[in-house]
Amino acid sequence: MKRLKKYWPFMRASIMQMFIYRGTIWLWLIVDVFQFAMMVFLWKAVYQNNDVINGFAFTEMLLYYLLTNLFFVFSDVEAIYAVAEEIREGRISLYLTKPISYRLRLYFELLGRSLGILILLIPVVFLTGFTLFLIFDIVWIVTLEQILIAVLYVPLVFTLVFSFSFLFGTFSIYTTNVFGISIFASVFIRAVSGQLIPLAFYPDSLLSVLNLLPFRFVSYPPLVLLGKVATADAWIGLATLAAWVLLFVGGTALWFRASLKKMVVFGG
Amino acid sequence: MRFFKIYGLFFRQYLKGLMEYRVDFLIGMFAFLMSQGAGLLFLYLIFQSVPTLSGFAVEEILLMYGVGLIPKGIDHLFFDNIWLLPRTIIQGQMDRYLLRPISPLYVFLIERFQPDAFGELVLGTILTSVSISRLALNVGFFQVLVLLGIILVGVFVFTSLKLLTASTSFWLKNSYPLMQITYNISDFTKYPLSIFPKAIRFLMTAVIPFALVSYYPALFLLGRLPFWQMFGALVLVTSLFSFLGYLMWNRGLKHYESTGS
Amino acid sequence: MEIIKVDHVTKNFTIYEKEPGLKGVFKSFLKAKKIIKTAVDDVSFSVSQGEIIGYIGPNGAGKSTTVKMLTGILTPSSGTITVDGLIPYQKRAQNAKKIGVVFGQRTQLWWDLPLRETFTVLKEIYQIPTAEFDERLAYFDALFGLSEFIKQPVRQLSLGQRMKADIVASLLHNPKLLFLDEPTIGLDVLAKESIRRTIKEINQKYQTTVILTTHDLADIEELCDRILLIDKGKIIYDGNVDLIRERYGSKKLVSFTLRSEEDAKKVDIDSFRTQDPDLQITLEGNQAHLVFNKQHLAIKDVIYHVLNQADVLDIDIADDQLENIIKAIYRHGLS
Numbered sequence A: 001m002k003r004l005k006k007y008w009p010f011m012r013a014s015i016m017q018m019f020i021y022r023g024t025i026w027l028w029l030i031v032d033v034f035q036f037a038m039m040v041f042l043w044k045a046v047y048q049n050n051d052v053i054n055g056f057a058f059t060e061m062l063l064y065y066l067l068t069n070l071f072f073v074f075s076d077v078e079a080i081y082a083v084a085e086e087i088r089e090g091r092i093s094l095y096l097t098k099p100i101s102y103r104l105r106l107y108f109e110l111l112g113r114s115l116g117i118l119i120l121l122i123p124v125v126f127l128t129g130f131t132l133f134l135i136f137d138i139v140w141i142v143t144l145e146q147i148l149i150a151v152l153y154v155p156l157v158f159t160l161v162f163s164f165s166f167l168f169g170t171f172s173i174y175t176t177n178v179f180g181i182s183i184f185a186s187v188f189i190r191a192v193s194g195q196l197i198p199l200a201f202y203p204d205s206l207l208s209v210l211n212l213l214p215f216r217f218v219s220y221p222p223l224v225l226l227g228k229v230a231t232a233d234a235w236i237g238l239a240t241l242a243a244w245v246l247l248f249v250g251g252t253a254l255w256f257r258a259s260l261k262k263m264v265v266f267g268g
Numbered sequence B: 001m002r003f004f005k006i007y008g009l010f011f012r013q014y015l016k017g018l019m020e021y022r023v024d025f026l027i028g029m030f031a032f033l034m035s036q037g038a039g040l041l042f043l044y045l046i047f048q049s050v051p052t053l054s055g056f057a058v059e060e061i062l063l064m065y066g067v068g069l070i071p072k073g074i075d076h077l078f079f080d081n082i083w084l085l086p087r088t089i090i091q092g093q094m095d096r097y098l099l100r101p102i103s104p105l106y107v108f109l110i111e112r113f114q115p116d117a118f119g120e121l122v123l124g125t126i127l128t129s130v131s132i133s134r135l136a137l138n139v140g141f142f143q144v145l146v147l148l149g150i151i152l153v154g155v156f157v158f159t160s161l162k163l164l165t166a167s168t169s170f171w172l173k174n175s176y177p178l179m180q181i182t183y184n185i186s187d188f189t190k191y192p193l194s195i196f197p198k199a200i201r202f203l204m205t206a207v208i209p210f211a212l213v214s215y216y217p218a219l220f221l222l223g224r225l226p227f228w229q230m231f232g233a234l235v236l237v238t239s240l241f242s243f244l245g246y247l248m249w250n251r252g253l254k255h256y257e258s259t260g261s
Numbered sequence C: 001m002e003i004i005k006v007d008h009v010t011k012n013f014t015i016y017e018k019e020p021g022l023k024g025v026f027k028s029f030l031k032a033k034k035i036i037k038t039a040v041d042d043v044s045f046s047v048s049q050g051e052i053i054g055y056i057g058p059n060g061a062g063k064s065t066t067v068k069m070l071t072g073i074l075t076p077s078s079g080t081i082t083v084d085g086l087i088p089y090q091k092r093a094q095n096a097k098k099i100g101v102v103f104g105q106r107t108q109l110w111w112d113l114p115l116r117e118t119f120t121v122l123k124e125i126y127q128i129p130t131a132e133f134d135e136r137l138a139y140f141d142a143l144f145g146l147s148e149f150i151k152q153p154v155r156q157l158s159l160g161q162r163m164k165a166d167i168v169a170s171l172l173h174n175p176k177l178l179f180l181d182e183p184t185i186g187l188d189v190l191a192k193e194s195i196r197r198t199i200k201e202i203n204q205k206y207q208t209t210v211i212l213t214t215h216d217l218a219d220i221e222e223l224c225d226r227i228l229l230i231d232k233g234k235i236i237y238d239g240n241v242d243l244i245r246e247r248y249g250s251k252k253l254v255s256f257t258l259r260s261e262e263d264a265k266k267v268d269i270d271s272f273r274t275q276d277p278d279l280q281i282t283l284e285g286n287q288a289h290l291v292f293n294k295q296h297l298a299i300k301d302v303i304y305h306v307l308n309q310a311d312v313l314d315i316d317i318a319d320d321q322l323e324n325i326i327k328a329i330y331r332h333g334l335s
Helices: A006-021 A022-048 A058-075 A077-087 A091-096 A101-134 A143-172 A178-192 A205-211 A214-225 A231-267 B002-020 B022-049 B058-078 B080-090 B103-112 B113-132 B141-167 B177-189 B198-207 B215-221 B227-259 C022-029 C064-068 C092-098 C117-126 C132-146 C159-173 C189-206 C217-223 C240-246 C261-266 C299-309 C322-332
Strands: C004-019 C033-048 C053-058 C079-084 C097-105 C177-181 C211-212 C227-229 C234-240 C253-257 C280-282 C288-294 C311-319
Touching: A006 A022, A006 A101, A006 C033, A022 A058, A022 B177, A022 C117, A058 A101, A058 A143, A058 A214, A077 A091, A077 A101, A077 A143, A077 A178, A077 B177, A091 A231, A091 B022, A091 C253, A101 A143, A101 A231, A101 B198, A143 A178, A143 A231, A143 C033, A178 A205, A178 A214, A178 B022, A205 C004, A214 B022, B002 B022, B002 B103, B022 B058, B022 B080, B022 B113, B058 B080, B058 B113, B058 B141, B058 B215, B080 B103, B080 B141, B103 B227, B141 B177, B141 B215, B141 B227, B141 C117, B141 C253, B215 B227, B227 C097, C004 C064, C004 C211, C033 C064, C033 C079, C033 C211, C053 C064, C053 C079, C053 C189, C053 C217, C064 C177, C092 C097, C097 C159, C117 C159, C132 C159, C132 C189, C132 C299, C159 C177, C177 C189, C189 C211, C189 C217, C227 C240, C227 C322, C234 C240, C299 C311
Parallel strands: C053 C211, C053 C227, C097 C177, C177 C211
Antiparallel strands: C004 C033, C004 C079, C227 C234, C253 C288, C253 C311, C280 C288
């Protein structure tokens, strides 16, 4: 724990930076709210003739997307851009000369970023949620255990996606199209995690494949809070996810060390 | 004439660059295909659970989607540089364009060629042709001509709106959020307009008129909207917005010249 | 023949001042405090064709604002500017045909195009006849050795190459006026020489009028006949380079090289301090450097005095550098 203390300033700096940019961030959040509104209309049309589809009622679907948007803050692929830029500008060598881990430093920086955005996001989510509750007469019951589980999932999900993005970020030594890489990665995660559409909508054949991947856990927090996943299953899932995270983190560490030479030379 | 000559010189370079940076190009195109693919996946999965969406079958929706993608792709291909306008203004790089004896807008537009957009073009063409054949639509010479007309005119719906929103940067400096919202709205015109309330429908038809390039043309091809209504509205609105976009650009330049960067 | 006329030109900018912090954000939303900054204040001057003008002043003095108005990309708040019979900010495209502009810190070339293609594009933009285009390209090739790097994309050029390329690009259409903004910044000595030589040649051969904005006073000393000094938006000096040196450059530097360090220490000029209280002496090994005001002390007196005190091997006499003169003017104004 003491070793991690030296990364606290990085995290704090990121959080503060988000606050400085709060104007811009809120502007982007308005864009998101607009998109969310469009989705509401879309799902309303989908549920025109059905009450429940694939285990989701209309109001549950709305809540699902609202919560997914909230938790999405911890599963963005920003690390790709950060790593790619630092490789490109040769800053990696700078960090390697300091007595801190490159990956850990970036990890805490991005964690701070996500936390900062989360804090700014909360009022927006509240307002949107409140409006939804008013318009659609939603009733929603949550237990403390569910909330606890959802919260515990967050750091694991964050670490998983961080490692995944980090890996993709290092691919920037093979191509200059970082934008392309990040679209690829984020679309992939959106599709296999249940952010695009609840995984329950996928045909069984595809589901069996998706269940082998750890990315489905990204949508577990909303699913647990909505009662779509039983708490017992959720606890087991937490352990499974933890194992996956260890695998990803270990794998990225090895990959990083192996390709370090290439990356340092690249920046020049 | 020199406008074409100049563009020829740039275009040759773009092609050369394409060949050189093949990997980047393929990754870009693939990435775009993927993000469109996600939208298609979403549609597909919904239609696994419901037979129609607001009274439209899946092929009909794919038709709207496909028809709208083609002009969007063409605009993306040739006029992508407009996205860089806010940054150019903020960084004070606008002067370069003003110091040459040629239209600054022209030089600004030709500086970028975005081959990633081929993904949109290919997908749009595939979706349009597949849905037309699946629906067994009567597509004769006239319909094809109309389709070409829609595509050609439709390009300028996207371009003029981009120019209009981007030009606000001359005053607001950072219009990216505005541009992004407009762009996101265009993404939603792949869905039938009937799912939206009246206010949004009006927005997408007259204010940010992307529906004129996807929804209404599809209705025409499905035989549910008379030609002259659909096409007339398209031409009218496109001309209006092209005029507004160009006007905004010029006003913006004037403002830039009186206040500097 | 007068090619530029600047007549009582003023340029004001409106800046909205925001208070720092959250309170400031809200306050500025409702009513922002307007501050009017005068970047150029009632400036008047004229330039004849074929002159090379040095335009100098501290940062923020109004140099680039003036140049922007002269090139037509900024409109004055009041006053008029005429460039070769046209008002540049009204007839921008027409004026652009007659001018060439080089920004030292930013390139006007297209980053991704090979240099040769860039020139060809400019040929089309300025509608330069092919014969003239080829001739001028050959001319610059001889001067700058363009063929060495003309096939490379602009982004791969070194700073020196890029600067040369920018200068060629600005002169391809044989403009009547050339505006240079820090053209030698960051370049090595050889490149600087090469560029200065070219500017001089072009000016002599084609009577190209040159407006040179620079902080490098060596540029000024080599190229300019006339300097315009601007500070806080006002022109505080408009005249000959030599004149400024004569009138305001009153310092003389005399360096004595003596036989030994002991000899150097023998140099004693305290007796002159009553005549020139600013007299300075610095000892460096076996050298003694004296700086004095030549209007207060006669050079022969100083030299004679030192010659009598110690064993002098060598004497170096120099005028005060233009740089120091300008520095003094910035600080104390003209007097």
